[in-house]
Amino acid sequence: MKRKKLLALLLASAMAFGLAACGNGDTPPADGSGASSQPTSEEGTPEESSEEPSESSEADAEESTEGGSVAADGTFENKVIMGNTTDLTGDFRFPGWGTSSVGASDQDIGRLTIGYGTQEVAEDGNLVWNDTAVKSHTETENEDGTATYTVEINEGLTFSDGTPVTAKNYLATTLSFASPVSMEAGRPGTSGMAFVGYEEFHGYTGEEAEGTSKEFSGIRLLGDYSFSFTVSSDYYPYYFAYTYAAVDPAPLGLVLGEGVDILDDGNGVYLSENFYEKNGDSYVKAAEIEANRYDLTKYPFSGAYVVSDWDASTKQATMTINPAFKGNYEGQVPSIETIVYVKLTQETQLEMLTTGGTDILGGVTGGKDTTAALAVVDGENFTEVHYQRAGYGKIQFDCDFGPTMFQEVRQAVTYLLNRTEFCQTFTGGYGVVVDGPYSPDLAPWRAVQDEIELIDYSFSPETAKKVLEDGGWIYNSKGEAYEEGAEGVDAVRYKKLTADEANVLDGINKTYASVSNTDGVTYQTVEVNGEYYMPLAINWFGSSPNEVTDLISTTLANSSDLAAAGMVVRATTGDFDKLLGEIYREPTYGYNGTPTYGMYNLATGFSALTNLDTSYQWSHDPAWFTNSSNKLYDPYDIDFPYDLKADKLSYEEAVEASGDKLGMDYLSMAMVYNAATEDEFNQWYMGYVERWNELMPDIPLYSNFYYDVYNAKIENFQTSPFRGPAAALLYANVKGF
Numbered sequence: 213m214k215r216k217k218l219l220a221l222l223l224a225s226a227m228a229f230g231l232a233a234c235g236n237g238d239t240p241p242a243d244g245s246g247a248s249s250q251p252t253s254e255e256g257t258p259e260e261s262s263e264e265p266s267e268s269s270e271a272d273a274e275e276s277t278e279g280g281s282v283a284a285d286g287t288f289e290n291k292v293i294m295g296n297t298t299d300l301t302g303d304f305r306f307p308g309w310g311t312s313s314v315g316a317s318d319q320d321i322g323r324l325t326i327g328y329g330t331q332e333v334a335e336d337g338n339l340v341w342n343d344t345a346v347k348s349h350t351e352t353e354n355e356d357g358t359a360t361y362t363v364e365i366n367e368g369l370t371f372s373d374g375t376p377v378t379a380k381n382y383l384a385t386t387l388s389f390a391s392p393v394s395m396e397a398g399r400p401g402t403s404g405m406a407f408v409g410y411e412e413f414h415g416y417t418g419e420e421a422e423g424t425s426k427e428f429s430g431i432r433l434l435g436d437y438s439f440s441f442t443v444s445s446d447y448y449p450y451y452f453a454y455t456y457a458a459v460d461p462a463p464l465g466l467v468l469g470e471g472v473d474i475l476d477d478g479n480g481v482y483l484s485e486n487f488y489e490k491n492g493d494s495y496v497k498a499a500e501i502e503a504n505r506y507d508l509t510k511y512p513f514s515g516a517y518v519v520s521d522w523d524a525s526t527k528q529a530t531m532t533i534n535p536a537f538k539g540n541y542e543g544q545v546p547s548i549e550t551i552v553y554v555k556l557t558q559e560t561q562l563e564m565l566t567t568g569g570t571d572i573l574g575g576v577t578g579g580k581d582t583t584a585a586l587a588v589v590d591g592e593n594f595t596e597v598h599y600q601r602a603g604y605g606k607i608q609f610d611c612d613f614g615p616t617m618f619q620e621v622r623q624a625v626t627y628l629l630n631r632t633e634f635c636q637t638f639t640g641g642y643g644v645v646v647d648g649p650y651s652p653d654l655a656p657w658r659a660v661q662d663e664i665e666l667i668d669y670s671f672s673p674e675t676a677k678k679v680l681e682d683g684g685w686i687y688n689s690k691g692e693a694y695e696e697g698a699e700g701v702d703a704v705r706y707k708k709l710t711a712d713e714a715n716v717l718d719g720i721n722k723t724y725a726s727v728s729n730t731d732g733v734t735y736q737t738v739e740v741n742g743e744y745y746m747p748l749a750i751n752w753f754g755s756s757p758n759e760v761t762d763l764i765s766t767t768l769a770n771s772s773d774l775a776a777a778g779m780v781v782r783a784t785t786g787d788f789d790k791l792l793g794e795i796y797r798e799p800t801y802g803y804n805g806t807p808t809y810g811m812y813n814l815a816t817g818f819s820a821l822t823n824l825d826t827s828y829q830w831s832h833d834p835a836w837f838t839n840s841s842n843k844l845y846d847p848y849d850i851d852f853p854y855d856l857k858a859d860k861l862s863y864e865e866a867v868e869a870s871g872d873k874l875g876m877d878y879l880s881m882a883m884v885y886n887a888a889t890e891d892e893f894n895q896w897y898m899g900y901v902e903r904w905n906e907l908m909p910d911i912p913l914y915s916n917f918y919y920d921v922y923n924a925k926i927e928n929f930q931t932s933p934f935r936g937p938a939a940a941l942l943y944a945n946v947k948g949f
Contacts, residue, residue: 287948288925288946288947288948288949289550289946290547290548290549290550290946290948290949291548291549291550291551291552291946292548292550292551292552292571292572292926292941292944292946293551293552293553293554293569293570293571293572294320294551294552294553294554294570294571294572294574294937294938294941295317295553295554295555295556295570296316296317296320296553296555296556296574297555297556297557297558297561298315298316298317299315299317299527299555300315300317300318300321300522300527300528300529300553300555301315301317301318302318302506302508302522302524303315303318303505303506304318304321304322304325304508304519304529305322305466305504305505305506305507305508306322306505307319307321307322309398309399309505310389310398310399310400310402317553317555320553320936320937320938321519321529321531321553321938323515323936323938323939324515324516324517324531324551324938324939324941324942325513325514325515325516325517325518325519325531325534326460326513326514326515327460327513327514327515327516327537327540328342328344328345328369328377328460328461328514328515329342329345329458329459329460329461330342330345330346330349330363330365330382330457330458330459330460331454331455331457331458331541332540332541333819333820333934334541334934335932335934335935336653336655336934337602337651337653337654337655337818337819337820337821337933337934338655338820338821339452339454339455339458339820339821339822340541341541342540342541343541343543344366344538344539344540344541344542344543345365345366345369345377345461346363346364346365346366347364347365347366347367347437348363348364349361349362349363349364349457350362351453351454354442356445357445357448358408358430358442358443358444358445358448359442359443359448359449359453360440360441360442360443361440361441361442361443361454361456361457362434362438362439362440363382363438363439363440363457364435364437364438365377365378365379365382365437365438366437367437368538369461369538370536371461371463371512371513371514371536372512372513372514372518372534372536372537373512373536374536375463375512377461377514378436378437379433379434379435379436379437379438379439380433380464380473380474381461381462381463381464382439382459382460382461383431383433383439383459383474383481384461384462384463384464384466384467384468384474385403385459385460385462385467386403386404386431386459387404387413387428387431387468387474387481387483388403388467388468388501389401389402389403389404389467390402390403390404390405390410390413390414390428391413391414391416391483391487392414392415392416392417392495393487393488393495393497393498393501394467394498394501396494396495396498397498397499397501397502397505398502401414404428404430404431404441406443406444406446406447406456407428407430407431407441407442407443407444407456408429408430408442408443408444409425409427409428409429409430409431409480410428410430410444411423412424412425412427412428412429413425413426413427413428413429413480413482416488417488418485418487418488418489418490419488425480426482426483427477427479427480427481427482428480428481428482429442429479429480430442430443430444430480431480431481432476432480432481433474433475433476433481434476441456441457443456449885449888450884450885451825451883451884451885451887451888451893452822452825452884455822460514461514462514463511463512465504465510465511466504466507466510466511467501467504468483468487468497468501469486469487469496469497469500469501469504470500471484471486472484472486472487472497508522513534514537515534515537516533516534516537516540516545516546516942517531517532517533517534517537517546517551518531518532518534519531520532526554526555527554527555528552528553528554528555529552529553530550530551530552530553531550531551531552531553532549532550532551533546533548533549533550534546540942544942544943545942546941546942547944547945547946547949548941548944548945548946548949549949551941554569554570556570558581561573562581562584562585562588565585565588565594565921565923566588566594571922571923571925571926572920572921572922572923572926572929572937573585573919573920573921573922574918574920574931574936574937574938575918575919575920575936575937576918576919576920576921577601577639577642577643577916577917577918577919578638578639578640578642578759578916579637579638579639579640579641579642580640582639582640582642582917582919583640585919585921586919586921588921589921591924592924593923593924594921594922594923594924595921595922595924596919596920596921596922597919597920597922597929597930597931598917598918598919598920599653599917599918599931599932599933600643600644600651600652600653600915600916600917600918600933601643601651601817601915601916601917601918601933602651602653602654602817602818602819602933602934603651603815603816603817603818603915604646604815604816604817604912604913604914604915605638605760605813605814605815605912605913605914605915605916606813606814606815606816606910606911606912606913607625607629607764607811607812607813607910607911607913608795608811608812608813608814608841608842608909608910609622609810609811609812609842609844609908609909609910609911610795610807610809610810610811610812610842610843611842611843611844611845611907611909612716612717612807612843612844612845613716613717613720613721613724613807613810614720614721614724614746614750614751614807614810615707615746615747615748615749615750615810616750616810616811617713617716617810618683618707619683619906619907619908620679620680620682620683620685621680621683621685621748621750621779622907622908622909622911623667623669623676623679623908624676624677624679624680624777624779625676625750625768625779625781625811625911626669626908626911627669627670627671627672627673627675627676627679628671628673628676628768628771628773628774628777628779629671629767629768629911629913630671630767631645631669631671631911631912631913631914632645632670632671633671633767634763634767634913634914635913635914637763637767638759638760638763638913638914638916639914639916639917642916642917642919643914643915643916643917644914644915645912645913645914645915646912646915647666647667647669647905647912648666648901648904648905648912649816649824649826649901649904649910650901651818651915651933653932653933653934654818654821654824655821655890656821656824656893656894656897657897659890659894660894660895660897660898660901663898664898664901664902665902666901666902666905667905667906669908673773673776673777676773676777677777677778680705680748680777680778680779683707684707684708685705685706685707685748685778686705686707687705687706687707687708687745688702688705688706689701689702689706689738689745689747690702690738690740691706691708691740691741691743691745694706694778696776696778700733701733701734701735701747703733703775703778703780704735704747704748704749704778704779704780705747705748705777705778705779706738706745706746706747706748707745707746707748708743708744708745709721709737709743709744709745709746714744717807720806720807721737721744721746722737722739722744723736723737724736724737724746724747725737725749726747726749726751726780726782727751727782727784727808728751728782728783728784729782735747735749735780747780748778748779748780749779749780749781749782750779750780750781750782750810750811751782751784751808751809751810751811752764752769752781752782752783752784752809752810752811752812752813753784753785753786753790753791753794753808753809753811753812754783754784754785754791754812754813755785755786755787755788755791755813755814756785756786756787758813760813760913761783761785761813764813765783768781769781769782769783781811784809788814789801789802790802791812791814794807794808794809794812795812795841796838796841797838813913816910818933819934820934824883824897825880825883825884826880826900827880827881827883827884827885828877828880828881829842829880830844830845830846830849830875830876830877830880831877832845832849832850832853832877842909842910844876844907844909846875846876846877846903846907847875848870848873848874848875848876848878848903849875849876849877849878850875851870851873852866852869852870852871852873852874852875852878853877853878854877854878854881854882856881856885860882860885860886861882861886862886862892863882863886863892863895863896863899866878866882866886867899874899874903875903876900876903876904876907879896879899879900879903880900882896883896883897883900918931920937920940922937925946925947926944926945926946926947927944927945927946927947928943928944928945929941929943929944930943930944
């Protein structure tokens with residue numbers, strides 16, 4: 213069972229890039245892992261980003277050395293220039309290569325050049341079957357608890373070079389990326405892990421060995437245009453189970469190497485022997501597959517556009533229309549002949565728009581930038597479209613050690629931050645405050661928003677003090693009563709720890725101490741008469757340079773209300789990789805082995821409905837520790853744990869059986885493993901959001917509006933929370949064309 217969430221997370225990662233070809237920013241995994249859960253990587257990393265770098269990278273437009281696109285006679289070229297503040301790297305085939313570090317610009321190129329996925333993200337965030345590619349599909353529940361998805365694709369689909377798209381093309385990536393060969397090429401090797409026979413196929417090295425098999429029994433090649441996936445009972449039933457069949461086609465040589473074939477003798481698909489050929493201890497095809505990752509000329513494309521030119525020195529890509537492309541899930545084909553994608557800078561992007569260096573400023577956000585961009589909108593030369601972001605900027609807490617492991621501390625911080633003013637200041641009025649993990653544009657939230665009951669965390673220092681007192685933060689460093697206004701180490705409140713609280717993470721709370729002590733005062737846990745007292749001093753890591761980090765510093769960390777409440781927030785700043793290293797406790801990102809920080813600021817988003825799946829992210833099982841960036845273990849789950857093998861209770865039954873104390877793990881698991889209908893899913897989702905709102909593992913700071921400001925020569929350009937500028941260009945045209 214422990215593999216089950218890794219898949220759900222992989223599914224989610226499918227969203228990280230996944231679902232991009234599908235109409236949003238993320239293309240369903242061409243690896244057969246499907247799509248699910250919140251935006252995550254194949255390592256289970258939620259889609260998070262540094263506030264400003266992420267905000268502006270999603271938000272920024274493009275600069276170009278081309279200088280506009282108006283011909284001498286006043287007509288327009290059938291060309292659009294767009295871009296982003298993140299660098300293009302040439303990693304367009306499989307952006308991120310199965311890691312959590314996926315560049316926004318590379319993803320945009322993927323959205324434009326990858327097509328014919330069996331499923332794509334619709335404009336409302338739902339993953340839907342792609343009728344352009346899929347002729348028929350069936351789901352069969354088997355007696356052994358497995359489920360088989362059979363897909364027949366339409367004949368007549370071709371890659372950009374005219375090569376037919378067949379069933380083998382839909383299976384190639386899954387097979388390659390489940391193998392030890394692709395692992396040598398840098399892939400995680402987890403593709404297809406939901407399917408029967410994965411472990412045996414994954415372990416096959418080219419030589420027969422006990423417990424391995426060259427055949428992937430859960431994947432069948434049924435004909436030139438049909439195939440099937442059989443999902444293991446470990447991964448079924450599942451509310452988003454249909455997404456297991458979400459795959460993209462790929463040229464065989466691209467992911468398998470030249471000369472490798474896919475075969476099926478009736479017991480499951482397998483790869484020809486040359487795939488496993490070795491030179492010494494290394495797989496010959498591994499180097500070829502790794503090199504193909506960046507090859508843009510040898511193999512054709514399946515999407516609306518092909519990369520016709522890529523200049524690594526200027527970070528500029530040119531894409532031209534793929535005349536062989538028959539359309540997305542709605543049959544939509546492109547009209548714009550050429551798209552030039554360039555590197556932008558936030559400082560110069562508006563000037564580039566007005567001088568013809570770019571035609572689109574995508575996702576402009578923040579007060580100054582939005583106001584300046586809207587100032588050029590006149591309806592004649594430039595126009596705009598806007599929407600509320602499907603996500604939010606946030607403060608995120610580590611919940612397994614230090615002061616932030618306590619619910620009352622997280623709640624108190626929320627009460628001490630005037631989020632309405634924060635949102636107004638940061639967004640310049642172009643944003644709103646949300647109170648939980650939801651997007652107003654996703655159907656489950658719309659279904660429950662009128663009856664859900666959430667705590668009102670309006671700014672209230674007095675409520676913060678009461679919450680802290682009720683939580684036992686009533687002592688000073690001597691174990692005596694806390695007195696407001698005291699100085700030195702007694703300026704903050706202390707809490708007497710229970711034995712269990714003191715001993716978490718091998719006793720880390722016994723030595724907990726504040727860092728970045730610029731005032732010369734170090735707050736640390738003290739032992740008094742054999743009891744441990746922890747100071748209310750939160751170590752915060754913020755990425756820098758970052759406007760949100762700066763604003764948190766002035767409105768929270770250095771506020772008089774925080775000090776008066778008996779709390780201190782100590783700030784450390786650094787780059788975003790270091791922040792991720794601390795959150796995920798990942799040494800390769802700079803983590804030194806000792807948890808230090810309990811608070812971070814970054815952002816999160818929902819690229820599709822499947823991102824609402826957070827199962828396994830709140831598990832008490834240490835095996836799933838890395839799945840939760842918050843590391844929150846709900847005490848309710850101790851008394852009423854979720855059991856995948858037990859009878860599937862309805863929401864009402866579970867509420868009654870638990871005494872109305874359903875924990876985060878139970879709610880998140882039941883939402884996708886107990887719910888069989890949309891109404892049931894929505895009911896579990898409402899309970900999940902309500903419990904999340906009580907525990908406050910994050911503080912949502914703002915959900916900003918994105919403004920896409922563009923040259924009025926572009927017509928029918930309609931973006932949305934689930935259809936960014938790159939995907940929207942498929943529906944757009946240049947005047948006169």
